[in-house]
Amino acid sequence: xxAESVEHALExxxxxxxxxxxxAGGQSLMPTLxxxxxxxxxxxxxxxxxxxxxxxxxxxxxxxxxLARHAEVMRSPIVARHLPLIAxxxxxxxxxxVRNRGTFGGSIALADPAAEMPxxxxxxxxxxxxxxxxxxxxxxxxxFFKGLYETERRPEELLVETRLPVSxxxxxxxxxxxxxxxxxxxxxxxxxxxxxxxxxxxxxxxVYFGSEDRPKLAGTVLDAVRGSRLGPADIDxxxxxxxxxxxxxxxxxxxxxxxxxxxxxxxxxxxEAARARSGVAx
Amino acid sequence: xxxxxxxxxSLTVNGEQVTRAVPVRQHLVDFLRSDLGLTGAHLGCExxxxxxxxxxxxxxxxxxxxxxxxxxDGADVVTIEGLTDTGEVADLQEAFVxxxxxxxxxCTPGMLMTAADLLGEARAxxxxxxxxxxxxxxxxxxxxxxxxxxxxxxxxxxxxx
Numbered sequence: 222x223x224a225e226s227v228e229h230a231l232e233x234x235x236x237x238x239x240x241x242x243x244x245a246g247g248q249s250l251m252p253t254l255x256x257x258x259x260x261x262x263x264x265x266x267x268x269x270x271x272x273x274x275x276x277x278x279x280x281x282x283x284x285x286x287x288l289a290r291h292a293e294v295m296r297s298p299i300v301a302r303h304l305p306l307i308a309x310x311x312x313x314x315x316x317x318x319v320r321n322r323g324t325f326g327g328s329i330a331l332a333d334p335a336a337e338m339p340x341x342x343x344x345x346x347x348x349x350x351x352x353x354x355x356x357x358x359x360x361x362x363x364x365f366f367k368g369l370y371e372t373e374r375r376p377e378e379l380l381v382e383t384r385l386p387v388s389x390x391x392x393x394x395x396x397x398x399x400x401x402x403x404x405x406x407x408x409x410x411x412x413x414x415x416x417x418x419x420x421x422x423x424x425x426x427x428v429y430f431g432s433e434d435r436p437k438l439a440g441t442v443l444d445a446v447r448g449s450r451l452g453p454a455d456i457d458x459x460x461x462x463x464x465x466x467x468x469x470x471x472x473x474x475x476x477x478x479x480x481x482x483x484x485x486x487x488x489x490x491x492x493e494a495a496r497a498r499s500g501v502a503x
Numbered sequence: 504x505x506x507x508x509x510x511x512x513s514l515t516v517n518g519e520q521v522t523r524a525v526p527v528r529q530h531l532v533d534f535l536r537s538d539l540g541l542t543g544a545h546l547g548c549e550x551x552x553x554x555x556x557x558x559x560x561x562x563x564x565x566x567x568x569x570x571x572x573x574x575x576d577g578a579d580v581v582t583i584e585g586l587t588d589t590g591e592v593a594d595l596q597e598a599f600v601x602x603x604x605x606x607x608x609x610c611t612p613g614m615l616m617t618a619a620d621l622l623g624e625a626r627a628x629x630x631x632x633x634x635x636x637x638x639x640x641x642x643x644x645x646x647x648x649x650x651x652x653x654x655x656x657x658x659x660x661x662x663x664x
Contacts, residue, residue, distance in 0.1 A: 247574075251568070255530065318566050318617065402638055403634075403638040
C-alpha cells in the first residue's frame with residue numbers, strides 16, 4: 222500500500238501493527254522479501270511522503286528526515302559542516318546504488334548492529350522522533366537501541382525524524398570500520414566524538430559497533446582517556462579497556478576473539494587520529 | 504496482501520511510455536525482464552549484493568531487485584538497452600572490448616550502469632577510487648583489473664576533452 226500522507230501511514234500502522242512492514246529505501250527489507258525470509262501481510266510504502274524528506278538546521282540541531290537517502294546525506298553541505306562524524310561514515314554505507322535508495326531513517330529503525338548510522342547517531346547523542354496516531358514522542362538514542370534489530374519503536378509508530386545536536390564546542394570526530402569488502406557490513410567499527418580542550422580530553426562519546434547486538438557506548442574506554450593527552454601510554458590503557466566494555470559475538474565473519482582484537486586495533490588508530498586532528502584544530 | 508494482487512503502473516522505460524498491470528509483489532527487474540523483454544539487467548543474487556541488476560531510476564543508479572515494480576510508477580527508468588541506444592556509454596563499451604573487461608558478460612550490464620554513474624561525475628579518480636566506486640558490483644571472471652583499466656581509460660579520455 223502506498224501511504225499518501227504521514228497521517229495515512231500512521232492510520233495504516235494503527236490498523237495493521239505488527240502485520241505491516243514500513244518500506245522506506247527497501248535495501249534491507251527487499252532482500253528478506255526476495256528470499257521469502259519475511260512475509261508481512263502488508264507493506265506500507267512511505268517513499269512518496271515529502272514531509273519525511275530533507276535535511277535542515279534549526280536552533281543548534283540538524284534534523285534529518287526519515288526518508289533522506291544516504292546519497293543525500295553524503296552530498297549535504299549541512300552534514301559536511303556540522304556533522305563531520307556522519308560525513309566520514311556515509312561513504313562506508315554500502316555502495317552507490319544502495320546509497321541512492323537506502324534511507325537514514327530506515328537504517329536507524331532497522332537497527333542492524335553492524336550499521337554505521339545507528340552508531341553515529343548514538344555517538345552524537347541523537348534524539349529520534351516517533352509518530353503514531355496518538356501523537357509524537359522523542360526518544361534519546363541512549364535508550365532507543367534495545368537489541369538485535371530491536372528498538373524502542375512500537376509497532377504502530379513511524380520514525381519520522383532524527384535530531385542531532387551541533388551546539389557547544391566543536392568535538393573531534395573519528396569514524397573507522399573494518400569490512401571484508403568496501404561497503405560491506407563492518408566486522409568492527411568505531412564512531413568517536415571527543416571533546417578536547419588544549420590537548421586534554423575533557424569528555425566524549427565513544428561508540429563501538431559490529432561487535433554486540435547493538436551499537437554500544439564505551440564508558441570504560443572513555444574513563445581511560447578522560448583527562449589524558451592521548452599519549453602512547455594513554456592509548457595503551459584505552460586499548461586494554463576495550464575488553465571492559467565489549468564482549469563481541471562470534472559470526473561467520475570472525476570469532477569473538479578476532480573481533481575484540483580488531484576493536485582494540487581500531488581504538489588505537491582512532492585515538493591517534495583524534496590526537497592528530499585536535500592538533501591541527503588547535 | 505496475496506501474490507495475485509495486481510496494480511496498474513505507468514512509467515517511462517528507455518524513453519518510452521509504458522503502462523502495465525503488475526503483481527504488487529514483483530520487483531522491478533522481474534518486470535523489466537519478463538514483461539518488457541529487457542533482459543539486459545541480470546538477476547544474480549536477488550538480495551542487493553552482486554549489482555548485476557543495476558538500472559537507473561530517475562537519474563540514479565539503483566539495485567533493480569531491491570525495488571518493487573509498483574514503486575516505479577511515474578518513474579523514468581533506463582536499462583542497459585536504453586543506455587546503449589543513446590550512445591552515452593559507447594566509448595566505455597568499446598574500452599570494455601578493447602581491454603577484455605568481460606569474459607562471461609553476466610556482470611557487464613551492471614558494471615556499465617555503475618561506471619556510467621562514475622563517468623557522469625566527470626572528475627578525476629585514482630584506480631583505488633574507481634575500485635571503491637565499483638565495489639558493489641561483483642565479477643567472478645576477470646579479477647576486476649581489466650574492468651578498472653577500461654573505466655580508467657574512458658574517464659581519462661573524457662576528461663581530456
